[in-house]
Amino acid sequence: MINQESSDQLSRRAWLGKVSVPALALGGAAMISATMPQEIPKQDIYNIRDYGAKGDGESLDTVAIQAAIDACNAAGGGTVFIPTGVFLSGTLQLKSNVTFHLSAGGKLLGSPKRAHYTAGKGVPAGNGNIVFLYAVNAERLSIEGKGTIDGNGLAFYNGKGDNTGPGQKGIDGNFDRPHLLIFYQCTELRLHDAFLQASAYHCIRLLQCKQVYIDGVRIYNRVNKNNDGFHFSSCQYVHITNCDVQCQDDACALFGSNKFVTITNCSFSTRWSIFRFGGGESQNIAVSNCLIYDTYGCPIKISAGRASIENFSFSNIIMKNVTGPIGIGFSGTPGNIQGGSNQVAGKPFIRNISFNGIRASVVAAPVPHPDIHFELNFKEGERNSCITLNAMDDHYLENISFTDVHVTYAGGGTLAQAGKHDVPKIAAEYFGVWDTAPGGPPAYGLYARNVKGLTLQNVRFEFEHNDSRPAIVFDNVQDAAINGLSLQGSTTAPSLLRIVNSKDLLFTATRVLSPCKVLLSLEGKSNEAITIDGGEFIKAITKVVYSGGANEKSLKLRT
Structure with a gap:
């Protein structure tokens, strides 16, 4: 009972003091009225096990995982949750407003069978676009968590690379193998904390994407030829920080017209090069620490x-x-x-x-x-x-x-x-x-x-x-x-x-x-x-x- 002699209403500070603990317990901040508490909406969680994923490392869980992604996207967004377990899968399409969360004990493992992969729908052909996970024209897409995405790339090793080096022109190159991740024309893309390893081809390809934030990602990619780390083509407003990359080919390739890129507080090791640039109009890029x-x-x-x-x-x-x-x-x-x-108007420089x-x-x-x-x-x-x-x-x-x-x-x-x-x-x-x-x-x-x-x-x-x-x-x-x-x-x-x-x-x-x-x-x-x-x-x-x-x-x- 509130003492009427003190006040007919709770002051804003007193009311906040009484509701702050329960509000925090609901799991996040909310806009709070000074006169009436409001219920904090709970973000929808889509556990892939609820859609039939087995997680035993042997059953193919592609259909179940894709169903969870599709349901999350259709509902306007939420979190697709990868719980503890080893979830074997082929090609998956990520979509707008989806947070793909990998639990610390969760591993998404690429199938060793080529038949379980397709090219990304809408990803331009060229230089290999067979892929494990991809997204096209997606917005507000995130991959996060302490878990693992493993491309099982050793299963696709045949001793041949893609032969796109100087003078090779891709002749007799090995392109029929999946990249780990491809993002094409995506906006506000976030990759946080995940461990990415053993791609059959490049690890992360970002094509014509904008507002990209990559933080705390670890890449270990040394099982196949052309095992790049990050591979960018004509992206803008890209920020990479606190990452650790060990790969076999280019660790951070920036081809085409990349602009407004920052890379900081990272460590890199590879056979070939770390920061590789070439072609297009590539401008305003800062690498530090x-x-x-x-x-x-x-x-x-x-x-x-x-x-x-x-x-x-x-x-x-x-x-x-x-x-x-x-x-x-x-x-x-x-x-x-x-x-x-690769071509620019006027005299190049x-x-x-x-x-x-x-x-x-x-x-x-x-x-x-x-x-x-x-x-x-x-x-x-x-x-x-x-x-x-x-x-x-x-x-x-x-x-x-x-x-x-x-x-x-x-x-x-x-x-x-x-x-x-x-x-x-x-x-x-x-x-x-x-x-x-x-x-x-x-x-x-x-x-x-x-x-x-x-x-x-x-x-x-x-x-x-x-x-x-x-x-x-x-x-x-x-x-x-x-x-x-x-x-x-x-x-x-x-x-x-x-x-x-x-x-x-x-x-x-x-x-x-x-x-x-x-x-x-x-x-x-x-x-x-x-x-x-x-x-x-x-x-x-x-x-x-x-x-x-x-x-x-x-x-x-x-x-």
């Missing part, structure tokens, strides 16, 4: 033919045991790039790419992953690798910057590699530039060709074992500012720096960390306005040598 380890085939790889690529930022990244470690290749001509539109706070250790050659059961066929050009910036003819990479970058290389490069002056004009894969004899790049730290607007600030290159190549090669580099460059030298290398037909270069505060034969080799008649202003060069036996028509008028050296 990521760990990359045991990755070969180049962790950050931007390879494009006719593309418009700009405004990429890579910051606070640690790389441990990698090859590459960064490769940007640009030809300005059509390339063999998968996904999305790659520009405004920044690398900040990078720490990397680069191994001499790829090392087999013990948990990948098939041979990986390492390329000659992957040995003794370096950072590669490679454009050609009348095409340039523009406004590329490296700030606070420290890379330790294994070393071991040879004089034969250092003497490679006729570098092939190949951009489809970074290592393809270096595959021809004598193999490997002519620099141990950075090779840059056809770059305009290059900045190096507080960059340090070292090696563990003697390397007979220059630390840096600039070939037709224009408008470069290099400050605080620290390089380990070698008395067996022809020079520490090699500059070919470049102009408007300013070096300040350069440091030679160990003895070298020659500080700078200047080559070619087109060198112009090159300045080396101050630094520590006492460990360089000879300061400059000229060849190929280069002369002293093109260089200003102040020690």
Whole structure:
């Protein structure tokens, strides 16, 4: 009974105090009237066992699971619940307003039989669209929970990949195997906490999706060839955070016209590459606070033919045991790039790419992953690798910057590699530039060709074992500012720096960390306005040598 002398009505604060515990017990927040409590609606739960799913790992539960999804969607939305058990299934279609919840003890296991899979209805054909779970034109779709989606991909291994690499064009490729997840033209898609493993093909393919949020997902995908992690094509407003990816092929491929993408606080390992970009209009992408380890085939790889690529930022990244470690290749001509539109109107470009706070250790050659059961066929050009910036003819990479970058290389490069002056004009894969004899790049730290607007600030290159190549090669580099460059030298290398037909270069505060034969080799008649202003060069036996028509008028050296 309320004391009438105090108040004829409960105050809002007093009423909230009396109802707050029961309200919370109902399981969520609600809009609460100050004068009358309102009942909180209970979200509908669709337990797949109620629709006939057995969960014994042997009975095929496809029909039952799909029935639960369809019922949830027809009712306007809710949660399809995967309880404890192993639920064997073929192709499933996810739909709008459905939260697909995997309990911690629940596993959705792909059938080992090809007959239990279909192509996704409405998913464009091409590059394989046989699939385990998919959605088309869905909105407000979520996959969540601590459970597992297992593609049973080893059952589809036949020793063949899809043959979509450079020059292969998919000829005689193995496409008839299911991707784990495909989402096509979906909006407000959320993937939280699930463990995804053992796909027969790519793990997650997102095609022309918008507002994508991926958080806390773990991917382990190393049972078949072309075992990608995330594979995006022409998506917008994508945010990936707190994920762990171990796969066999590209860990996070972004093909086509991807825009407004953030990737942060993740760890990655793979045989091939982590962040791979190519084709279309790919713009406004930020990668930060990521760990990359045991990755070969180049962790950050931007390879494009006719593309418009700009405004990429890579910051606070640690790389441990990698090859590459960064490769940007640009030809300005059509390339063999998968996904999305590869052609752009007007002259293509790659520009405004920044690398900040990078720490990397680069191994001499790829090392087999013990948990990948098939041979990986390492390329000659992957040995003794370096950072590669490679454009050609009348095409340039523009406004590329490296700030606070420290890379330790294994070393071991040879004089034969250092003497490679006729570098092939190949951009489809970074290592393809270096595959021809004598193999490997002519620099141990950075090779840059056809770059305009290059900045190096507080960059340090070292090696563990003697390397007979220059630390840096600039070939037709224009408008470069290099400050605080620290390089380990070698008395067996022809020079520490090699500059070919470049102009408007300013070096300040350069440091030679160990003895070298020659500080700078200047080559070619087109060198112009090159300045080396101050630094520590006492460990360089000879300061400059000229060849190929280069002369002293093109260089200003102040020690």
